[in-house]
Amino acid sequence: MTSRLTAIYHVRGDASTIAARARGIAVEQSVEMPVEAIDDSHILDDIVGRVDAISDLGDGVFEVRIALATATIAAEPGQLFNMLFGNTSLQDDVTLNDIELPADMRAAFAGPNRGIAGLRAMVDVPRRALTCGALKPQGLPPAGLADLARRMAAGGVDFIKDDHGLADQPYSPFADRVRAVAAAVREVGGNTRYVPSLSGDLDALRSQVRLARAEGIDTFMAAPMILGLPTFATLARENPDAAFFSHPTLSGLARIAPPLLYGKLFRLLGADALIYPNHGGRFGYTPATCLQLAATARAAWGAVRPSLPVPAGGMVLARVPEMLDFYGPDTLLLIGGSLLAARERLTEEVTAFVDLASRHSQG
Amino acid sequence: MTSRLTAIYHVRGDASTIAARARGIAVEQSVEMPVEAIDDSHILDDIVGRVDAISDLGDGVFEVRIALATATIAAEPGQLFNMLFGNTSLQDDVTLNDIELPADMRAAFAGPNRGIAGLRAMVDVPRRALTCGALKPQGLPPAGLADLARRMAAGGVDFIKDDHGLADQPYSPFADRVRAVAAAVREVGGNTRYVPSLSGDLDALRSQVRLARAEGIDTFMAAPMILGLPTFATLARENPDAAFFSHPTLSGLARIAPPLLYGKLFRLLGADALIYPNHGGRFGYTPATCLQLAATARAAWGAVRPSLPVPAGGMVLARVPEMLDFYGPDTLLLIGGSLLAARERLTEEVTAFVDLASRHSQG
Numbered sequence: 001m002t003s004r005l006t007a008i009y010h011v012r013g014d015a016s017t018i019a020a021r022a023r024g025i026a027v028e029q030s031v032e033m034p035v036e037a038i039d040d041s042h043i044l045d046d047i048v049g050r051v052d053a054i055s056d057l058g059d060g061v062f063e064v065r066i067a068l069a070t071a072t073i074a075a076e077p078g079q080l081f082n083m084l085f086g087n088t089s090l091q092d093d094v095t096l097n098d099i100e101l102p103a104d105m106r107a108a109f110a111g112p113n114r115g116i117a118g119l120r121a122m123v124d125v126p127r128r129a130l131t132c133g134a135l136k137p138q139g140l141p142p143a144g145l146a147d148l149a150r151r152m153a154a155g156g157v158d159f160i161k162d163d164h165g166l167a168d169q170p171y172s173p174f175a176d177r178v179r180a181v182a183a184a185v186r187e188v189g190g191n192t193r194y195v196p197s198l199s200g201d202l203d204a205l206r207s208q209v210r211l212a213r214a215e216g217i218d219t220f221m222a223a224p225m226i227l228g229l230p231t232f233a234t235l236a237r238e239n240p241d242a243a244f245f246s247h248p249t250l251s252g253l254a255r256i257a258p259p260l261l262y263g264k265l266f267r268l269l270g271a272d273a274l275i276y277p278n279h280g281g282r283f284g285y286t287p288a289t290c291l292q293l294a295a296t297a298r299a300a301w302g303a304v305r306p307s308l309p310v311p312a313g314g315m316v317l318a319r320v321p322e323m324l325d326f327y328g329p330d331t332l333l334l335i336g337g338s339l340l341a342a343r344e345r346l347t348e349e350v351t352a353f354v355d356l357a358s359r360h361s362q363g
Numbered sequence: 364m365t366s367r368l369t370a371i372y373h374v375r376g377d378a379s380t381i382a383a384r385a386r387g388i389a390v391e392q393s394v395e396m397p398v399e400a401i402d403d404s405h406i407l408d409d410i411v412g413r414v415d416a417i418s419d420l421g422d423g424v425f426e427v428r429i430a431l432a433t434a435t436i437a438a439e440p441g442q443l444f445n446m447l448f449g450n451t452s453l454q455d456d457v458t459l460n461d462i463e464l465p466a467d468m469r470a471a472f473a474g475p476n477r478g479i480a481g482l483r484a485m486v487d488v489p490r491r492a493l494t495c496g497a498l499k500p501q502g503l504p505p506a507g508l509a510d511l512a513r514r515m516a517a518g519g520v521d522f523i524k525d526d527h528g529l530a531d532q533p534y535s536p537f538a539d540r541v542r543a544v545a546a547a548v549r550e551v552g553g554n555t556r557y558v559p560s561l562s563g564d565l566d567a568l569r570s571q572v573r574l575a576r577a578e579g580i581d582t583f584m585a586a587p588m589i590l591g592l593p594t595f596a597t598l599a600r601e602n603p604d605a606a607f608f609s610h611p612t613l614s615g616l617a618r619i620a621p622p623l624l625y626g627k628l629f630r631l632l633g634a635d636a637l638i639y640p641n642h643g644g645r646f647g648y649t650p651a652t653c654l655q656l657a658a659t660a661r662a663a664w665g666a667v668r669p670s671l672p673v674p675a676g677g678m679v680l681a682r683v684p685e686m687l688d689f690y691g692p693d694t695l696l697l698i699g700g701s702l703l704a705a706r707e708r709l710t711e712e713v714t715a716f717v718d719l720a721s722r723h724s725q726g
Contacts, residue, residue, distance in 0.1 A: 138435055
């Protein structure tokens, strides 16, 4: 018997045509040709997608469960997305809402190297919510970024990540920036981890990782939708002792449900921490979407380690208690620009941030 | 003076708030932090995005022209997408509608290796529309795919591409498939080019290209949104004598206008031919979008060669005259599953396909 995963689509349509439309998706995401022109019984039985169930969710939306042969994916990360939702991403009546994977397939993709427990161990924070600041703005030379990092580390923040706009620009080359920031954070001497942003093709990424590791760095940020899904996964697999934050830039794939995209797919590729746009900030996810995303990221999923939700995008200190009530302590709070607005009081602001997280967990 | 590109966004909003919203996008896509917390005059003058113009397009939509510093991109393909539309892709009131690049930036990305004229020269077809078939379904072993290719090549088709679902699966490993298909096409002895589909990370892609080149193959298909934008560009740059077809799988980025995504962005990265969903097939692009996409792909753009539009997705022989009336002869007609439905008459069907294209150009 062939091994299959289940892809769960939400499809706008009506009761009279939904069965045909569901078969259309099953064909599109498997053989992509008229099934009546296929003779081979192995292909018909073991490769063509199979509609397992259709249920009416109301308001003209149907849940369609399609069983796709895992053989078509062959445990390749790009092929996972290609077969789940490649062409169908171009059809605007369909959302990919969820997936269910057999255990062998979850094991093949492996997921986060460290997961939530591993990230907590790295910064020696067993219980409270974790904290993260960001180095901005781009245009600042390495010495300026290093100064910000030193002052944030002095406030005891757990992670300091690069702005996702920092790449390898002439005004702040990756090598100079990473060396300067790593040295500044080391000098402070706490548990703070600097998380540089990686960019470019696999050659560039490998050379960036090598350089950063020589500086003692073991936590990295990268954008799966820009680097490419196979590339993000390769980075995680090649550095099994390192942790990876995924950044959501260019993830406005309107038709993959965010809890799935972050909480299962990016996690499966190897994201230990998932940065995503929190509700009530500059972006459009609803509170319900955010909560479901966080729950999906943390849920038990066979041997795949849980990922840490990182709600972000215009967050401010005043929202920390509300965010912790909403998300609970297995959360990484990322405050970017708003911390920097404290200017000469940056270290105090960071101290207040970490205190808020600590006090909440004792409340 | 700093070099800037212009990003043209369409923003839903109202007259009273559009100026503030436009500034918000300019900040999001450059420094991504409160501008009032930035002291450095170089950053304020040369790095922060600048709103150049806002015009009311009616129906609650505004065109916002933002000048972004090219220094932030540093000629890196992933960074181009990151700075044009990374975080803003997550904001559902905004579409990235068009870009205008300074000449030095166009030159830095280089674009297609061969372009329309080069593709025509490769298959020795100076005037008529070009033709392409597809090897499907996946699940067929290499010998079966090679048999289809032989019969299509005998019909005189210009290009035969792999189904985009063909990767490196156990039932049809890349090496076995490419060797078998390349040999079958060579035996026929015409000008037909076999276009294998590449997948995986850069290591895998390089080994696939090496193997295919040893078989005399000089035309490849790859999916920029799955492989990653830097990776697609690296492939094109490393193989300057080869041609590349871009496949649209996972390109359902609802908020980048398709004429821009394909006709400028994929083209800039190095796509000689742009496969996209034609109107009236299984996908949702309108006739107007398709026509604008084709026009953008072919338009003069400094030293960047024009790309060949490849309208596809459920095309059939009966539509060829209408498609050629619509698109004109600088088009690659791709008919996939429908050709294969001819079964034992495959060669005759392909001959009829090429004849239709030839006769139309003389009409």
